[in-house]
Amino acid sequence: MEPQPNAAPSSVPRRRNGRQQACEPCRKRKLACDHSLPSCQRCRRRNAEAGCVYLITGTASGSAARRSTISPRAVPPDRHAPPSARPSPTRSPSSSGIEGSREESPAPMSPPTSGCDSPGYLGPTSFSAVFAEAGDQFASPSAAQQQHPAYMANAQQWTPPSTGPRGRSELTVGAESTPAASTGICPEKMEDYIRVLRSIPPADIGELLYNRNYSPMDGWVRPAMMHIIASIWGAFGEHLACRTRKSLAAMAELICANSSKALDEEIHEPQDWLASFSGRNLRWESLGIAFVVYAFGAMEYTPAEYAAHTRQEGVDAVDPRQLMLIYKECAIKCGEFCKEYGANSLLLCLSYKNGALESMVSSDTSLRNAVMMSETTALCLYLGMHVDPAQDRADKKPSISYEARRRLFYGIMVLDKAAAIVTGRPPLLNSRYISTKLPLDLTNEELMGSRSGLIEAAARLDSNGWNLNPAITPVKYMRSRIDSVLVRDEILEIALGGPNVRPNHEQLVRLKERELRQTAQMPEVLVWKPENVYDQRISPMELFGKVMMRLEHLQNMFFIERLLGRTWPLQSSAHGSTAPTLPPSISAELLTVSVEIVTLTVTLWMHRDRVAGVQRDFQWLVGSPAPFSHGTPLLYHMPRPPAASFAWSCSDNPNTPRPRGGTTPPPPSRDPT
Structure with a gap:
């Protein structure tokens, strides 16, 4: 018979050949064990007594009947199953593992050792770089061969050891051990899995939310999101149609098994790349991305619009705001589910989109958003x-995996700089440490075709990676925005620097010239003109891109002019004018930029019907706080002109918004508070 699970062994168990069993740490490392109790001397010297356990095998014949037991001190308290869910000694797990997951707790597992954790990317100053660079100079041949793959080949994905659906290392008891004994999922986690899977919307609602959610600032591959959503119902339609506990548990087991496998980051064919995380290969990361898409789509709807589109009225009506919060929490849960399996670019994409969604729900200044943003970076x-994916690869030709990672990285960088501007806190990413190339200006259709077609399309780009086609693409907008973000990164270094960082006039002048030069070289399709807002031939995404790029430029100029005012104050008038003098740090250029910022922001808000579908991406412009509202207080420092002069200036400036009645609005009055 087997010993009781909670009883520590009184003597060291023996193997079939009669020899004493080594403790698990010594056995895994193939080291000699002194077989002492309660822990061996080697584990005591390593201060790892909690992990020093001896596996006790049962005497029943057959590999399926074998069970493993460890000391209770090796099991974390939260992993103990309730007494009612403890396994019966005579019950064997079901072949699917579903029924057993409801009635049995998983077999106790030893805590993972530190050697199971991935070190992640290790750069040139890491501990492994010393061994890699020294090479054969070491006396020990084994030391000369120690080259960490993350440093030598820039491998960004760790291949985990054999893991079960719970993401923990499987215990192996002898050569005849079977994984069927440890495929069950603890009841608490299974309940979380089922709750998330029950929240998947019907196929038609999911497609509706996807089509409603469209943003030129998506920092990934948009067709991949649609493929994930469609593949969920294509592969698990039977499970989601009935939504019984048994069917959802089976679906959860498969997703857990997929998530426990390392994601292949070196797939270059688009269809193979999509298949690696969708359909029957669905992972928690990809399901979380689908929930983020659902949440963004629900955010775009008003209750009346959603009821009209879904034909749900009366008691069946659903508040899209509450629906968005449900999808948001499901996306966060999916991220938590897959963290224990290791990190990959898909998890990073989910974390990035969760952070972007959180900033819209609780604002960029909230603690929750700050924590999520720091976790993403x-x-x-x-x-x-931050290192280009093709830098240390032999195959440097364009591929879907390379471009997806480049888009994702710069999407995170743009979000990081936007948060730094809003909060006034230092950014978490610095351009000084970045070697990742800009994503190529390719359409999503070219990217998702075939690799040969992708290489041909890349060959048609100019030397800087720009598409000669004047049509607007998400990457064209992203590339132009990154140029402004890189300038803003240097601005933030000066503006947020410590007391030892003083604004330098020459440096700021160079930044200003660089910003003006980049704006002049911007693709024509992204150049803002006042008449664009009335041109119905311009698509909402193109119009939004034009306005946002102009505001990005004005924002940089706003901060540069403010810093220039600190280094080169304006002098008083030499003619003794009695007109109100401006504060020393406010120049005429700064006021001009401020007027255009406020005017353009109001123009976008007044014509928000022209950008339906992306309103969630500009609502923060007129919120409080908002980075573009910095120019408003400066308008109070302008000398107030006569009414006739103000009316003439409004008629001369086509950017100035006019009331529908045709009369000239009065100048803004100063708030007495």
Whole structure:
């Protein structure tokens, strides 16, 4: 018979050949064990007594009947199953593992050792770089061969050891051990899995939410999101149609098994790349991305619009805001589910989109958003995304995996700089440490065709990676925005620097010239003209891109002019004018930029019907706080002109918004508070 699970062994168990069993740490490392109790001397010297356990095998014949037991001190308290769910000694797990997951707790597992954790990306100053660079100079041949793959080949994905559906290392008891004894999922986690899977919307609603959600600032591959959503119902339609506990548990087991496998980051064919995380290969990361898409789509609807589109009225009506919050929490849960399996670019994409969604729900200044953003940037650096994916690869030709990672990284960087501007806190990513190339200006259709077609399309780009086709693409907008973000990164270094960082006039002048030069070289399709807002031939995404790129430029100029005012104050008038003098740090250029910022922001808000579908991406412009509202207080420092002069200036400036009645609005009055 087997010993009781909670009883520590009184003597060291023996193997079939009669020899004493080694403890698990010594056995895994193939080291000699002294077989002492309660822990061996080697584990005591390593201060790892909690992990020093001896596996006790049962005497029943057959590999399926074998069970493994460890000391209770090796099991974390939260992993103990309730007494009612403890396994019966005579009951064997079901072949599917579903029924057993409801009635049995998983076999106790030893805690993972530190050697199971991936070190992530290791750069040139890491501990492994010393061994890799020294090479054969070491006396020990084995030391000369120690080359960490993350440093030598820039490998960004760790291949985990054999894991079960719970993401923990499987215990192997002898050569005849079977994984069927440890495929069950603890009841608490299974309940979480089922709750998330029950929240998947019907296929038609999912497609509706996807089509409603469209943003030029998506930092990934949009067709991949649609493929994930469609593949969920294509592969698991039977499970989601009935939504019984048994069917959803089977679906959860398969997703857990897929998530426990390392994601292949070196797939270059688009269809193979999509198949690696969708359909029957669905992972928690990809399901979380689908929930984020659902949440963004629900955010775009008003209750009346959603009821009209879904034909749900009366008691069946659903508040899209509450629906968005449900999808948002499901996306966060999916991220938590897959963290224990290891990190990959898909998890980073989910973390990035969760952070973007959280910033819209609780604002950029909230603690929750700050924590999520810091976690995203930490994961980004952990995976080595700041280093170009093709830098140390033999195959440097364009591929879907390379471009997806480049888009993702710069999407995170743009979000990081936007948060730094809003909060006034230092950004978490610095351009000084970035070697990732800009994503190529390719359409999603060219990217998702075939690799040969992708290479041909890349060959038609100019030397800087720009598409000669004047049509607007998400990457064209992203590339132009990154140029402004890189300038803003240097602005933030000066503006947020410590007391030892003083604004330098020459440096700021060079930044200003660089910003003006980049704006002049911007693709024509992204150049803003006042008459664009009335041109119905311009698509909502193109119009939004034009306005946003102009605001990006004005924002940089706003901060540069403010810093220039600190280094080169304006002098008083030499003619003794009695007109109100401006504060020393406010120049005429700064006021001009401020007027255009406020005017353009109001223009976009007044014509928000022209950008239906992306309103969630510009609502923060007129919120509080908002980075573009910095120019408003400066308008109070302008000398107030006579009414006739103000009316003439409004008629001369086509950017100035006019009331529908045709009369000239009065100048803004100063708030007495």
